[in-house]
Amino acid sequence: MGMSDEIRPSDAATADADWEAISRVVAGESDAVESAAVARWLATHPEDAALVAIVKSRADRADTRSAVSVDIERAWSTVRSRMTESPSLTLHRGAAATSAATPPVGRAVARRWRGPVFAAAAALTAMVGIAQWRGGTASAAQVYATTVGQRDSVTLPDGSTVVLAPGSRLTVASGFNNGNRDVTLEGAAFFEVKHDGAHPFVVHARGAEIRDIGTAFSVKTDVHGRVSVAVTHGIVALRDTTAGSAAPVELRAGDRGVLAGGTVAVARGTVTDEDMAWTRGQLAYRDAPLAEVQADLRRWYGIELQVVDAVLAQRTLTASFRGDSAAQVVQVIALALGADVVQRGDTILLQPQGPGSTPNP
Numbered sequence: 001m002g003m004s005d006e007i008r009p010s011d012a013a014t015a016d017a018d019w020e021a022i023s024r025v026v027a028g029e030s031d032a033v034e035s036a037a038v039a040r041w042l043a044t045h046p047e048d049a050a051l052v053a054i055v056k057s058r059a060d061r062a063d064t065r066s067a068v069s070v071d072i073e074r075a076w077s078t079v080r081s082r083m084t085e086s087p088s089l090t091l092h093r094g095a096a097a098t099s100a101a102t103p104p105v106g107r108a109v110a111r112r113w114r115g116p117v118f119a120a121a122a123a124l125t126a127m128v129g130i131a132q133w134r135g136g137t138a139s140a141a142q143v144y145a146t147t148v149g150q151r152d153s154v155t156l157p158d159g160s161t162v163v164l165a166p167g168s169r170l171t172v173a174s175g176f177n178n179g180n181r182d183v184t185l186e187g188a189a190f191f192e193v194k195h196d197g198a199h200p201f202v203v204h205a206r207g208a209e210i211r212d213i214g215t216a217f218s219v220k221t222d223v224h225g226r227v228s229v230a231v232t233h234g235i236v237a238l239r240d241t242t243a244g245s246a247a248p249v250e251l252r253a254g255d256r257g258v259l260a261g262g263t264v265a266v267a268r269g270t271v272t273d274e275d276m277a278w279t280r281g282q283l284a285y286r287d288a289p290l291a292e293v294q295a296d297l298r299r300w301y302g303i304e305l306q307v308v309d310a311v312l313a314q315r316t317l318t319a320s321f322r323g324d325s326a327a328q329v330v331q332v333i334a335l336a337l338g339a340d341v342v343q344r345g346d347t348i349l350l351q352p353q354g355p356g357s358t359p360n361p
Contacts, residue, residue: 142172146187148302151281156183159194160201163279165220167299187299188220190279195234204241208259211237211248218276222291223298226260230271238264277320283329284320293317293333301326304347305333312339312352 018041025038146152146164154162154170157177164170168187173180181196185205193201195214203210205219208227215234221227229238229251237248238257251257254269277284283296290307297303303326307313315337321329330348334341339350 141174142176143169144172145169148298149300151279158196158201161192163190165189165278165299167302185219186221188218188278188295190216190218190276192216193234207240207242209239209241209248211239213237213250215253217251218279220292220295222289222295224260224291226258226291228292229257229259230275231255232271232276240264274320282320282322285317287316287318289316290337297326297329301329302346303330305330305350306347307339307350309350309352312337312350 018038021034022038022042025035144152144154144162144164146166146168149166151166152164154164156162156172158181160181162170162183165188168185168189170189171184173182173184176182177199179199181199181201183201183203185203191201191203191212193212193215195201195212197214201212203212203219205227206221206225208219208229210217210219210229213235215231215236217229217231217234217236219227219229229236231251231253233253235253236251238251238259239248240246240259240262243262246262249257249264249266251266254271256267256270256275258265258267272286274284274286278296283300285293290313294305294307297305317333317336319332319336321332324332330341333339334350337350338353340353342349342351
């Protein structure tokens with residue numbers, strides 16, 4: 001049932017919200033009749049009202065002159081679809097991992113996931129600012145965020161595009177495209193930059209500064225604080241900002257630079273199409289360090305993967321995953337590394353195979 005003047009309290013438990021009407025009210029674009037109907041609906045649906053209140057409060061604080069464009073109907077549609085998603089992981093204690101169990105989708109499941117789901121909605125609406133739909137010039141910092149398993153794409157005011165990996169956060173500096181094209185990344189992203197020699201595009205990530213010289217590149221951070229930059233075309237300059245006057249290292253198409261412990265290590269001509277597979281929904285690894293794999297599993301599946309053996313932690317992974325369940329991914333990783341899998345709550349442990357190797361629960 002859609003929202004209307006006909007909705008009665010007795011209908012509240014079974015009726016479905018008219019999110020298009022709610023979005024118009026939040027954006028200040030509905031008439032008095034529709035606003036009253038929405039108010040009555042929210043009065044009998046406190047969880048939905050809480051979501052709307054957060055969006056509205058952030059919208060009221062948003063700068064109405066922002067130039068970032070957001071499609072309100074698409075934003076709410078995305079939120080509604082994600083409310084029905086319920087990923088889960090079931091692993092048996094010991095060496096073998098089972099396939100992931102996916103419970104039936106229902107009202108209870110949808111409400112249980114509203115917290116993380118609304119974080120995605122905030123990335124699409126409130127954090128960007130509902131008032132921004134009316135156009136103008138950006139003056140406040142903008143934040144885009146993705147939840148576990150969710151990718152998103154963003155077009156910045158200068159025409160540059162960003163594919164944001166799951167579990168990642170991009171902050172666009174205030175005054176962006178007005179002499180300042182700085183962004184800050186937590187997680188992973190692929191950047192396709194519109195070059196402007198007078199106003200360089202700069203990515204800040206955990207002490208690293210990646211300065212565009214006209215290019216497309218990816219940036220990934222891992223659980224140990226390393227920053228990896230893979231260039232697909234053009235040139236970037238990678239610099240450690242914690243080292244004072246450290247000179248930047250130039251990376252060209254095909255080059256990979258990894259900043260760790262104040263040192264930039266460069267591998268020339270090693271970047272392939274696999275490095276960008278994640279932008280297409282696939283995880284692909286070629287001799288990848290486990291720290292990178294751990295970070296990806298946290299972002300894509302919400303898995304906290306721990307390696308309890310120092311020798312095992314030094315191994316690398318070559319594998320690819322597309323549409324695999326969390327348990328299947330963990331099982332493949334364990335087999336590839338010659339490890340046993342143990343689950344402790346939300347944490348997955350990898351340990352060397354062998355009798356007596358299972359730690360106490």
